[in-house]
Amino acid sequence: SDVCSSDLAPIRNAMEIWNRGAEEKVEKESQAIMGRQLQKVTRLVDDLLDVARITRGVVTLKKEPTDLVQLINQTAEGARDQFLARRHELSLSLPQEKLFIDGDTVRLEQIVSNLLINACKYTETGGRIAVTLECEKGNAVIRVVDNGVGISPELLPYIFDLFVQEERSLDRKQGGLGLGLTLVRRLVELHGGTVEAKSQGLKKGSEFVV
DSSP: OHHHHHHHHHHHHHHHHHHTTOOHHHHHHHHHHHHHHHHHHHHHHHHHHHHHHHHHTOOOOOEEEEEHHHHHHHHHHHTHHHHHHTTOEEEEEOOSSOOEEEEEHHHHHHHHHHHHHHHHHTSOTTOEEEEEEEEETTEEEEEEEEOSSOOOTTTGGGTTSTTOOOOOSSOGGGOOOSHHHHHHHHHHHHTTOOOEEEOSSTTSOEEEEO
């Protein structure tokens, strides 16, 4: 509830400014704030619903041959504005040829997107994020590496658990509910895969391997 309140407060403030009949420029800024915050709240609710569905075992994957090279390119492009806003350097190292797996395209996009958003959230302005895709012993391996705030040794074993939260940065707003990584693990496992988090500690970056 605390997270929802913090996300809704900017919407309420923007509405008050809008209702006071501010000048056009301020109105447009208020509308932009409301739009961004509504997207965050919508994502939070969607994540909560997804976790509940997966926990109850009611999520069915719609598997089909999926090219991970194209999927990662498209997902990274979709997150481009977030990386630009924080001046992150995003690099992709992908096979030149297509790499197909049998998976649910929508859910695979969700996995990659959540890992990218997590890296973006916990990497300071101007940081670097790298995504690689390789085929190792017949398995597709996705790595998302950042030089961000890292993960403490105490938190590392629990990073994918539901509602795990820690101040991984000086900005308390970056805490979140930990839903994104919980969804990553559960969706990866539904595909018969594994996900692992690595970090040398706080301020030493992170690596997530699917």
